[in-house]
Amino acid sequence: xxxxxxxxxxxxxxxxxxxxxxxxxxxxxxxxxxxxxxxxxxxxxxxxxxxxxxxxxxxxxxxxxxxxxxxxxxxxxxxxxxxxxxxxxxxxxxxxxxxxxxxxxxxxxxxxxxxxxxxxxxxxxxxxxxxxxxxxxxxxxxxxxxxxxxxxxxxxxxxxxxxxxxxxxxxxxxxxxxxxxxxxxxxxxxxxxxxxxxxxxxxxxxxxxxxxxxxxxxxxxxxxxxxxxxxxxxxxxxxxxxxxxxxxxxxxxxxxxxxxxxxxxxxxxxxxxxxxxxxxxxxxxxxxxxxxxxxxxxxxxxxxxxxxxxxxxxxxxxxxxxxxxxxxxxxxxxxxxxxxxxxxxxxxxxxxxxxxxxxxxxxxxxxxxxxxxxxxxxxxxxxxxxxxxxxxxxxxxxxxxxxxxxxxxxxxxxxxxxxxxxxxxxxxxxxxxxxxxxxxxxxxxxxxxxxxxxxxxxxxxxxxxxxxxxx
Amino acid sequence: xxxxxxxxxxxxxxxxxxxxxxxxxxxxxxxxxxxxxxxxxxxxxxxxxxxxxxxxxxxxxxxxxxxxxxxxxxxxxxxxxxxxxxxxxxxxxxxxxxxxxxxxxxxxxxxxxxxxxxxxxxxxxxxxxxxxxxxxxxxxxxxxxxxxxxxxxxxxxxxxxxxxxxxxxxxxxxxxxxxxxxxxxxxxxxxxxxxxxxxxxxxxxxxxxxxxxxxxxxxxxxxxxxxxxxxxxxxxxxxxxxxxxxxxxxxxxxxxxxxxxxxxxxxxxxxxxxxxxxxxxxxxxxxxxxxxxxxxxxxxxxxxxxxxxxxxxxxxxxxxxxxxxxxxxxxxxxxxxxxxxxxxxxxxxxxxxxxxxxxxxxxxxxxxxxxxxxxxxxxxxxxxxxxxxxxxxxxxxxxxxxxxxxxxxxxxxxxxxxxxxxxxxxxxxxxxxxxxxxxxxxxxxxxxxxxxxxxxxxxxxxxxxxxxxxx
DNA sequence: ACAAAAGTGTTGGCTCTACACCCATGC
DNA sequence: GCATGGGTGTAGAGCCAACACTTTTGT
Numbered sequence: 001x002x003x004x005x006x007x008x009x010x011x012x013x014x015x016x017x018x019x020x021x022x023x024x025x026x027x028x029x030x031x032x033x034x035x036x037x038x039x040x041x042x043x044x045x046x047x048x049x050x051x052x053x054x055x056x057x058x059x060x061x062x063x064x065x066x067x068x069x070x071x072x073x074x075x076x077x078x079x080x081x082x083x084x085x086x087x088x089x090x091x092x093x094x095x096x097x098x099x100x101x102x103x104x105x106x107x108x109x110x111x112x113x114x115x116x117x118x119x120x121x122x123x124x125x126x127x128x129x130x131x132x133x134x135x136x137x138x139x140x141x142x143x144x145x146x147x148x149x150x151x152x153x154x155x156x157x158x159x160x161x162x163x164x165x166x167x168x169x170x171x172x173x174x175x176x177x178x179x180x181x182x183x184x185x186x187x188x189x190x191x192x193x194x195x196x197x198x199x200x201x202x203x204x205x206x207x208x209x210x211x212x213x214x215x216x217x218x219x220x221x222x223x224x225x226x227x228x229x230x231x232x233x234x235x236x237x238x239x240x241x242x243x244x245x246x247x248x249x250x251x252x253x254x255x256x257x258x259x260x261x262x263x264x265x266x267x268x269x270x271x272x273x274x275x276x277x278x279x280x281x282x283x284x285x286x287x288x289x290x291x292x293x294x295x296x297x298x299x300x301x302x303x304x305x306x307x308x309x310x311x312x313x314x315x316x317x318x319x320x321x322x323x324x325x326x327x328x329x330x331x332x333x334x335x336x337x338x339x340x341x342x343x344x345x346x347x348x349x350x351x352x353x354x355x356x357x358x359x360x361x362x363x364x365x366x367x368x369x370x371x372x373x374x375x376x377x378x379x380x381x382x383x384x385x386x387x388x389x390x391x392x393x394x395x396x397x398x399x400x401x402x403x404x405x406x407x408x409x410x411x412x413x414x415x416x417x418x419x420x421x422x423x424x425x426x427x428x429x430x431x432x433x434x435x436x437x438x439x440x441x442x443x444x445x446x447x448x449x450x451x452x453x454x455x456x457x458x459x460x461x462x463x464x465x466x467x468x469x470x471x
Numbered sequence: 472x473x474x475x476x477x478x479x480x481x482x483x484x485x486x487x488x489x490x491x492x493x494x495x496x497x498x499x500x501x502x503x504x505x506x507x508x509x510x511x512x513x514x515x516x517x518x519x520x521x522x523x524x525x526x527x528x529x530x531x532x533x534x535x536x537x538x539x540x541x542x543x544x545x546x547x548x549x550x551x552x553x554x555x556x557x558x559x560x561x562x563x564x565x566x567x568x569x570x571x572x573x574x575x576x577x578x579x580x581x582x583x584x585x586x587x588x589x590x591x592x593x594x595x596x597x598x599x600x601x602x603x604x605x606x607x608x609x610x611x612x613x614x615x616x617x618x619x620x621x622x623x624x625x626x627x628x629x630x631x632x633x634x635x636x637x638x639x640x641x642x643x644x645x646x647x648x649x650x651x652x653x654x655x656x657x658x659x660x661x662x663x664x665x666x667x668x669x670x671x672x673x674x675x676x677x678x679x680x681x682x683x684x685x686x687x688x689x690x691x692x693x694x695x696x697x698x699x700x701x702x703x704x705x706x707x708x709x710x711x712x713x714x715x716x717x718x719x720x721x722x723x724x725x726x727x728x729x730x731x732x733x734x735x736x737x738x739x740x741x742x743x744x745x746x747x748x749x750x751x752x753x754x755x756x757x758x759x760x761x762x763x764x765x766x767x768x769x770x771x772x773x774x775x776x777x778x779x780x781x782x783x784x785x786x787x788x789x790x791x792x793x794x795x796x797x798x799x800x801x802x803x804x805x806x807x808x809x810x811x812x813x814x815x816x817x818x819x820x821x822x823x824x825x826x827x828x829x830x831x832x833x834x835x836x837x838x839x840x841x842x843x844x845x846x847x848x849x850x851x852x853x854x855x856x857x858x859x860x861x862x863x864x865x866x867x868x869x870x871x872x873x874x875x876x877x878x879x880x881x882x883x884x885x886x887x888x889x890x891x892x893x894x895x896x897x898x899x900x901x902x903x904x905x906x907x908x909x910x911x912x913x914x915x916x917x918x919x920x921x922x923x924x925x926x927x928x929x930x931x932x933x934x935x936x937x938x939x940x941x942x
Numbered sequence: 943a944c945a946a947a948a949g950t951g952t953t954g955g956c957t958c959t960a961c962a963c964c965c966a967t968g969c
Numbered sequence: 970g971c972a973t974g975g976g977t978g979t980a981g982a983g984c985c986a987a988c989a990c991t992t993t994t995g996t
Contacts, residue, residue: 447947
């Protein structure tokens with residue numbers, strides 16, 4: 001039993017192993033901190049977590065305990081970089097925490113750090129024999145829980161490997177600090193957290209009207225951050241289903257750069273104005289309309305071509321090799337947030353004419369565009385096609401009552417020629433059950449009168465989250 | 472035939488009609504501009520476009536002609552708001568332009584403005600009888616093309632309705648300005664465009680080394696635009712498929728606001744640094760890894776809750792009613808561009824420990840987060856699930872060789888319990904033909920050895936654009 | 943009567959789901 | 970042997986493209 005000799009620790013435990021130190025952290029104390037400091041030089045890494053024991057009903061919520069432990073570890077990390085807070089190890093059973101650790105750091109040697117007070121209960125732990133195979137134990141003596149050699153013997157018989165830690169510091173009882181908790185007994189960083197969140201109210205003499213949650217201030221620390229001007233650029237589509245043409249709204253630029261070129265209608269975001277509000281403003285300046293579909297597309301920095309289509313960086317260069325483009329290092333930069341809009345075809349006519357400078361182009365006949373607007377337009381076009389296939393945007397811009405053929409024309413205009421035939425489209429659409437037959441009939445041309453349908457939002461509501469196919 | 476009296480125009484044509492004025496615009500001249508000015512007071516609106524006649528081979532490309540016409544109309548619009556350039560009316564046949572106009576402005580009265588020189592050819596125009604039903608004609612006299620009354624009579628018999636315009640101004644021949652083209656014969660705005668794009672080279676005495684395309688300058692006009700600080704926030708996921716847990720990387724904030732809270736790891740964008748580069752930098756500071764999947768998620772202004780999930784504004788309030796939130800009107804604003812990353816599970820262990828301040832949380836057990844990071848996280852989670860279903864991101868973070876069961880575990884961890892059974896998942900995945908069987912076998916636990924597969928990027932390449940389902 | 947458009951029905955082929963069953967290994 | 974996980978096969982249900990067919994209108 002010489003392994004139980006305290007002084008044997010420093011030479012028996014190799015500095016290549018990982019220490020696992022779970023605790024309730026309710027709250028974490030200076031003793032916990034000192035144990036970590038004591039463990040740090042002896043192990044390659046020290047992993048700590050707050051145990052998630054659902055049976056302790058009186059316990060402070062795991063969130064708070066994790067936050068406090070994170071603060072405590074954060075204080076140490078500048079000196080002891082190898083100490084790590086690992087919330088993903090929070091499990092009800094220690095076995096599961098240890099198993100997770102094995103998955104995180106395969107082929108590592110683990111030492112589980114425990115207080116001597118848990119030894120009597122250890123025999124009944126969940127699958128303790130399996131646990132014994134996975135970790136060595138490092139037992140730290142606690143006052144009131146002297147080491148019982150026969151107990152350790154019986155556990156050793158079942159497969160446990162125990163070492164005794166030569167740690168001598170303050171006791172680690174959280175119960176004491178919780179119950180007799182005066183702020184001065186806690187570490188300052190913990191005390192601050194405790195008072196801010198109103199924990200341990202029963203005993204803590206917290207300032208009566210201390211703020212519980214902090215106001216979300218708007219101040220950010222300055223560094224060599226860049227300053228930006230932010231603009232929105234809109235890709236606005238209208239569907240002329242009768243002529244089978246998809247139209248896009250462009251506007252001609254009045255100033256350099258690209259003076260005289262066509263581009264996407266856009267604007268700079270004004271002080272106090274939201275992104276989406278700016279996008280709406282651009283539309284309202286060019287068009288008079290009441291209904292539309294609008295969503296954010298993509299954000300482009302001004303630096304080089306971004307490709308929103310890029311699938312992956314897999315197997316590529318290490319990420320540290322990503323280099324900052326050398327262009328545009330001067331002064332204020334420009335950021336473009338693009339939005340994508342679909343408006344009713346009728347509204348295309350209602351263009352506000354005075355100085356609007358907007359014009360509709362068929363999407364397959366757009367002129368060369370300013371900046372990278374051709375890319376943005378292509379991306380928006382792609383998004384429109386995808387959106388149509390799995391979401392009912394079409395009904396946002398079709399008239400309130402419509403014939404099924406109108407819907408069909410709309411879809412085939414946007415999605416192109418290789419499109420399903422009318423009768424199958426029809427039956428699929430109706431089977432979704434989101435269209436109401438109004439009973440009204442209408443005659444658009446020669447031929448049998450068509451029923452007018454209405455989109456039924458309440459029938460659609462439950463399908464909102466379902467992946468639907470409208471094709 | 473009193474309708475042919477010039478002076479009858481002002482009282483016979485109601486100011487409620489729309490004038491349609493198509494031209495070749497090759498280039499548009501001062502005469503065109505004067506005609507528009509003359510038409511403007513007489514009509515509710517004047518619609519102009521550049522005709523798209525594919526038979527004229529020597530013609531300047533439609534793009535340039537549209538751009539020039541747009542510039543010319545732009546000059547007039549501050550005074551004559553009712554003049555509109557409408558490129559969507561560019562068709563080979565005038566009939567189609569007129570029909571499109573009828574779709575744009577239904578129930579309107581249209582007058583087509585033409586020069587007297589086209590009258591002899593008008594009888595052979597495409598479906599001219601139908602055209603006659605759709606528009607009145609307003610004929611402007613041109614030198615060398617005197618009005619032939621018998622010609623007009625015969626066209627009237629076929630259904631045409633003609634009026635004679637009392638316009639007296641310079642002749643409108645573009646051919647002349649093109650061939651005898653000196654810059655001083657053109658309107659200044661057109662001359663500038665022509666020289667910048669090197670049009671009409673044969674005859675134009677353009678400056679020898681005038682720039683053909685403008686440099687994309689980086690200067691923008693100032694208005695009451697807001698200044699922004701831009702940050703990126705990353706939603707970083709790792710899949711622990713063995714424990715069936717999805718992990719997300721959080722970091723604890725060191726400063727106010729929300730000091731001590733957990734939040735998404737982020738940073739401010741530095742001068743000269745691209746958005747994606749900043750996102751990579753954050754990851755590189757916290758983690759040591761070589762492969763990952765990264766894509767842009769969404770851009771949040773700091774103003775109030777945005778909901779990237781919003782389906783539509785359909786049937787809502789008119790867009791002019793969208794109001795700017797009153798919050799944060801002061802000084803510099805903050806914009807958050809969020810990115811979404813998926814990293815290999817093994818890399819989660821390689822956390823750079825020193826002062827990294829990062830920690831992995833199971834996604835269903837995250838603590839309360841700073842700012843609106845909980846919303847961003849939820850959105851990222853949604854995106855992850857969607858991405859998995861129709862794109863092969865999983866293979867970016869799985870090891871280079873993997874068993875099918877590992878893929879299955881990965882999918883069921885992310886997509887949850889109600890997931891297809893293994894054998895069907897297996898056959899569907901293999902049928903895609905994007906996995907190669909390496910022939911190697913591996914034994915993970917008890918049971919028959921599993922084949923190792925490899926993702927085959929070249930087999931996948933042609934499927935890139937196809938809508939695939941991996942579920 | 944005929945053409946054109948709306949709407950219904952049928953049929954063969956395909957895919958998906960659920961489940962049964964065989965295979966190869968550790969113990 | 971038996972348990973465990975890998976891997977194959979199959980019957981039934983449902984879906985879908987293609988196309989024929991009926992109904993109701995305009996001309």
